[in-house]
Amino acid sequence: MAKEIWVFAERNGNEPAGVVYELLSKSRALAKEMGGYKVAAIVLGSGNLLTFDKLMEGGAEIIYSADHPALGDYRCDLYGLTLEKLVREHAPEYLFMGATGIGSELAPTTAGLLKTGLAAHCIDLRWNGQRLNCMVPAFGGKVVSEIYIPNARPVMASVRPGILDAEVPAPADVQIMSTDTAFLGTAESGEEFLGFETAGKPENDITEAQVVVAAGRGAASDAAWKGVTDLTEKLGAALAWSRALIDTGRVSDESAMIGTSGKSVKPRVLINVGVSGAAQYICGIGKSRTIISINKDKSAKIFEHSDYGVVGDAAKILPALIEKL
Amino acid sequence: MNIAVCIKSVPDPEFYEKITLDPQTKRLVRDGIPAVIGEADTHALEAALRLKEELGGEITVVSMGPPAARDQLMEALAMGADRAFLISDRKVGGADSLATSYTLSMLLKKTGTYDVVLAGNESADGSTAHVPSQLGVWMGASHAANAVDVTWDQGVVVTRQFENGRGRYRLKTPCVIGVTNAANEVRFANVRTILAAKNKPLVIYSAADLEDLDENYLGLKGSPSQNGEVETMESSKECVMLTGTENEIAQKLSDILRQSAVRKEEA
Ligand SMILES: Cc1cc2nc3c(=O)[nH]c(=O)nc-3n(C[C@H](O)[C@H](O)[C@H](O)COP(=O)(O)OP(=O)(O)OC[C@H]3O[C@@H](n4cnc5c(N)ncnc54)[C@H](O)[C@@H]3O)c2cc1C
Ligand SMILES: Nc1ncnc2c1ncn2[C@@H]1O[C@H](COP(=O)(O)O)[C@@H](O)[C@H]1O
Numbered sequence: 001m002a003k004e005i006w007v008f009a010e011r012n013g014n015e016p017a018g019v020v021y022e023l024l025s026k027s028r029a030l031a032k033e034m035g036g037y038k039v040a041a042i043v044l045g046s047g048n049l050l051t052f053d054k055l056m057e058g059g060a061e062i063i064y065s066a067d068h069p070a071l072g073d074y075r076c077d078l079y080g081l082t083l084e085k086l087v088r089e090h091a092p093e094y095l096f097m098g099a100t101g102i103g104s105e106l107a108p109t110t111a112g113l114l115k116t117g118l119a120a121h122c123i124d125l126r127w128n129g130q131r132l133n134c135m136v137p138a139f140g141g142k143v144v145s146e147i148y149i150p151n152a153r154p155v156m157a158s159v160r161p162g163i164l165d166a167e168v169p170a171p172a173d174v175q176i177m178s179t180d181t182a183f184l185g186t187a188e189s190g191e192e193f194l195g196f197e198t199a200g201k202p203e204n205d206i207t208e209a210q211v212v213v214a215a216g217r218g219a220a221s222d223a224a225w226k227g228v229t230d231l232t233e234k235l236g237a238a239l240a241w242s243r244a245l246i247d248t249g250r251v252s253d254e255s256a257m258i259g260t261s262g263k264s265v266k267p268r269v270l271i272n273v274g275v276s277g278a279a280q281y282i283c284g285i286g287k288s289r290t291i292i293s294i295n296k297d298k299s300a301k302i303f304e305h306s307d308y309g310v311v312g313d314a315a316k317i318l319p320a321l322i323e324k325l
Numbered sequence: 326m327n328i329a330v331c332i333k334s335v336p337d338p339e340f341y342e343k344i345t346l347d348p349q350t351k352r353l354v355r356d357g358i359p360a361v362i363g364e365a366d367t368h369a370l371e372a373a374l375r376l377k378e379e380l381g382g383e384i385t386v387v388s389m390g391p392p393a394a395r396d397q398l399m400e401a402l403a404m405g406a407d408r409a410f411l412i413s414d415r416k417v418g419g420a421d422s423l424a425t426s427y428t429l430s431m432l433l434k435k436t437g438t439y440d441v442v443l444a445g446n447e448s449a450d451g452s453t454a455h456v457p458s459q460l461g462v463w464m465g466a467s468h469a470a471n472a473v474d475v476t477w478d479q480g481v482v483v484t485r486q487f488e489n490g491r492g493r494y495r496l497k498t499p500c501v502i503g504v505t506n507a508a509n510e511v512r513f514a515n516v517r518t519i520l521a522a523k524n525k526p527l528v529i530y531s532a533a534d535l536e537d538l539d540e541n542y543l544g545l546k547g548s549p550s551q552n553g554e555v556e557t558m559e560s561s562k563e564c565v566m567l568t569g570t571e572n573e574i575a576q577k578l579s580d581i582l583r584q585s586a587v588r589k590e591e592a
Contacts, residue, residue, distance in 0.1 A: 012489065074492065076458070077467060101487035105470035105503070108455035112423065112462030115542075117549030120422075120453035133553055138451055139341045143353060146553030161488075190467025190500065194482070194493040235582070254507070260452070261506075269585045279341055279558060290585050291562070292578065301342075305560045308581055310567050310574055320575035325582070 001091050001153060004062065005031055008083070008097035008106070009041040014050040016041075016058060018207070019098030019161035021168070024059040026125060026159075027096065028169045033127045040064055040092065044082055046072035052176065059169035064090070068181035073193040074102055080109035081187060086179060087114060092154050094132070096125070099158040107158040117149035118156040123163050123286070132157075141260045141283030162207040162264040163287055199255070206256050209238035212267040212288070214258055216281075217244035218274020218295060219314055225250060227318025228273050234325050240265060242275050258284040273314045277302030294318070326382030328373045329433055330366070331444035331456065332401050334394035337361045338449045346557045353555060362397045365445025367404070369504040371511045372475045373443050374405045380477060383407045385439070387432050389417055389425060395527065402522035403514035409525070410436050414532040419545030422455035427542040429456070430463035431535045439499055441481055446470055446503035457503030467496045470503035 005027040010017040024039060031037035041060035043051055048065045055063055066082045083106070087095065095110070097103040099121035111118035119134030123144065126133045133146040134157045149155040206212055213232045219225055232239045240256045240263075254262055260280045266287035273294050275281060282305055285291065293306040294314050303309040310317055336358040345354045362370075373384045386401040386409045388394050398409040410432060417428045433439060442464070447454035454470060461468025473491065474484035480495040483502055496502075514522075532538055541547055567577045 017488075075494070076469065080462075101471050101485060104454055105458045105468075105485075108422065108453075108458040108470075109462055109468070111455070112426070112459040115423065115549070117421065117423070117551075118453075118455060119550060120451075120455060136453075137558075139336075139344055139353075140338055140449070140452075141558060142341045142344050143346070143555050143557050145555045147550050148553050149550050152549035190497040191469070192480075192495040194495055196490055196492045198490040199488075269582065282558060282560075290581070292581065293564075303564045303566075305562055306564045307562060308567055308578075309564045310578065312571070312574065316571055317574060317578075320571045321578050324575050324579035 001093050003037045004040050004090070004092040005037050005094040006040045006042050006092040006096065006154070007060070008095070008103065009043040009051065009055055010098055010100060010102055011043065011045055011051060016051055016054050017098060017100060017161075018166070019100060019159065020055070021058045021166035022161070022164040023096050023098065023159060024055075025166045025169060026164045028059045030125060030127055030132070038062055042083070042086060044071050044079055056171060056174045057168065059172065060174060061172045062175045062177060064177045064179060066179040066181050068184040070184040070187065075189050075191040075193060076105050076109055077191055078184065078187060078189050079106050080113055082181070082184070083110045084113040085183070087154060095154040095156045097158050098161050100161055103158050107156060111156045114154070116152040116154060116156055118158065119147040119149070120158055122157050122159045125157060125159065137260065137283055140278075140280040142279040160264055162266060204238050204256055206238045206240040206258070206265050207263050209265070210268045211235050211237035212240050212265050212269070213237045213271045213273065214240040214242065214275060215245050215273050216242040216275030217248055220245060220248040220250045220274070221315060223315035224274060224318065227314055227322070230322050231271070231318055234322055242281050260284065272302055272306070273318070275302050276300050277305060326376060326380040326441070327385070327437060327439045328376055328382060329385045329387055329437070329439040329442045330370045330373045330401070330406065331429055331442065331460070332366045332370070332386050332388045332397055333363045333445070333448045334360045334388065334390045334397040335363045335449045338364070344557070346555065351554060360393060360397060362400055363445045363449045365447055365504060365506055367511045368506050368508050369443040369445050370401055370404055370406060371509045372504050374512070375509065376441065376475070376477060385410065385436060387411075387429060387436065389413070389420075389428050389432065392529065395529065398527055399522055400514065402525045402527065403519040404512065405518060407525060409527040411527070411529045412532070412535065413529055416532040417544045419548065420543070421548035421550045422453045422459055423549060424542055424544060424547040426456045426459035427463055427547070429460055431538055432530070433464070435530070435535050441498060442466070442501040443475070444501065444503055446472065446505040454503065457501050461501035464499065464501065466499040466501055468501040469494060469496060472502050472504050473507045475502055475504060475508060
């Protein structure tokens with residue numbers, strides 16, 4: 001076993017995905033606590049060189065690169081085989097990735113090939129002196145279980161994007177290891193890539209925003225909705241919502257939905273308008289610094305998770321607030 | 326076209342708010358919560374029904390769970406599946422996703438050969454979203470998760486949802502697909518289909534009925550990941566309630582926002 005913590009460096013074009021920085025940062029902290037571990041970034045693709053600088057800045061001490069045209073377009077089976085091969089050759093003790101679209105299927109695929117344990121979409125990774133506890137929400141976020149992997153190696157975990165902090169650690173001396181990818185020349189894929197449809201520009205990126213206004217079912221009326229959109233604009237905030245707001249038909253997609261099946265936000269200020277505070281929703285707001293909630297029901301659960309609460313009708317409070325800003 | 330659908334019987338998510346932790350035993354108290362078919366599984370079944378309408382064939386639903394999971398399989402038969410198999414045995418209990426998918430792969434092997442296996446992308450309770458991919462690995466089949474669209478065009482064509490868009494792929498059969506709630510609108514069972522379900526085959530197996538089971542991959546013992554302590558998500562926040570007239574509240578809110586330096590001109 002190598003005393004290495006591996007982070008799968010998912011790519012977004014020539015950039016590592018945001019969660020890669022979060023994982024590198026967390027891994028460096030764990031490596032220090034556990035003692036004697038090195039943190040490696042694993043990059044698969046075609047033209048990997050372009051990402052190396054960013055991975056070094058992000059804190060990788062080793063970069064394992066598998067560079068091959070067959071890895072140019074993501075295909076789960078070839079990515080899985082390549083990761084499996086790398087792990088078998090270098091035997092890292094830990095392997096982490098983001099619980100992204102790619103990571104959430106590549107992680108179980110790789111764990112299946114290696115017959116090792118995998119903790120799903122963790123919200124934290126904690127070293128307790130003896131073992132790594134992977135904190136996994138279950139039952140819609142109502143409970144969080146410690147998952148650990150006593151014997152099988154590597155210990156694998158996927159981590160929800162946007163939850164860990166990405167402090168940039170001091171740059172390290174980086175060792176670059178390229179992998180023999182000749183086997184990909186003859187490897188057959190069961191997946192034929194047909195095409196990619198890019199989503200609309202992420203002008204409303206709720207995961208990166210410093211201020212987020214989040215609308216729930218209680219903000220669906222015309223009057224409350226106007227307050228929400230006016231406030232969002234006035235504050236230069238990002239606009240997010242709950243699942244129930246989608247159900248009302250006021251908005252139609254999950255791109256800005258907060259929660260277990262949506263995204264996690266960590267703004268300096270989060271303003272919940274007409275959100276009741278269901279566990280599935282709360283799961284996505286825990287990292288927000290200051291939470292303000294407006295709800296007309298004084299016993300709404302959302303207040304238990306807020307720093308400031310206002311009991312009242314959003315349709316009246318919001319216009320009054322906008323006036324003051 | 327032979328299609329299999331994996332159905333998991335789960336405690337009804339409507340009741341998850343009521344789950345508590347017994348302070349003595351540290352066990353979750355979830356008594357009295359009724360069981361339902363996982364929501365994503367109903368979308369997997371719907372995708373199967375649509376493939377069958379287009380291409381013909383048979384739909385088999387499979388599950389691993391307690392004997393009571395039979396009710397959820399009956400429900401799936403009422404929605405239009407043709408036959409159902411349940412594996413129920415203490416030996417397979419306590420399984421993590423690797424062990425669960427192993428057992429399901431062996432149940433599928435026992436019951437037929439399938440061109441397409443559809444599963445919910447994630448279960449409602451554990452919701453690891455691992456089983457579809459790992460089932461694919463055990464079966465040696467191609468597989469895709471996060472599917473927001475499943476159709477047939479010289480092979481199964483799936484659309485995978487990613488952060489920055491959607492990718493379309495044609496998968497070789499046999500294949501396993503994790504179907505999300507976004508993939509389709511689910512039909513309801515009606516009286517006629519519910520009555521018809523009573524005459525459809527539903528078989529319950531024990532571990533002994535499945536040949537060549539490798540005990541190393543079964544149940545709790547065959548699970549590389551283990552559960553430690555469980556906590557319920559309670560908040561440690563102290564909420565300051567802002568009171569007064571609307572005008573006063575608005576002023577206080579504005580002050581708080583200013584302190585947090587969030588106004589556009591200051592940010
Ligand atoms: C498997 C599963 C996954 C889920 N995943 C998610 C998820 O990722 N994200 C998510 O958000 N939900 C998710 N849900 C749904 C979740 O359980 C809740 O139903 C949802 O979060 C409720 O949204 P809400 O608070 O906007 O609506 P409601 O619960 O209907 O609450 C509306 C609130 O608005 C208040 N209100 C009404 N009118 C006004 C007014 N004029 N002014 C002020 N307040 C007002 C009411 O008092 C109430 O508290 C999931 C559910 C399941 C089963
Ligand atoms: N015990 C089980 N029996 C049948 N299907 C299951 C079981 N566990 C998981 N699945 C299937 O795999 C999907 C994903 O489950 P999970 O990996 O637990 O999130 C579920 O939606 C089901 O379709």
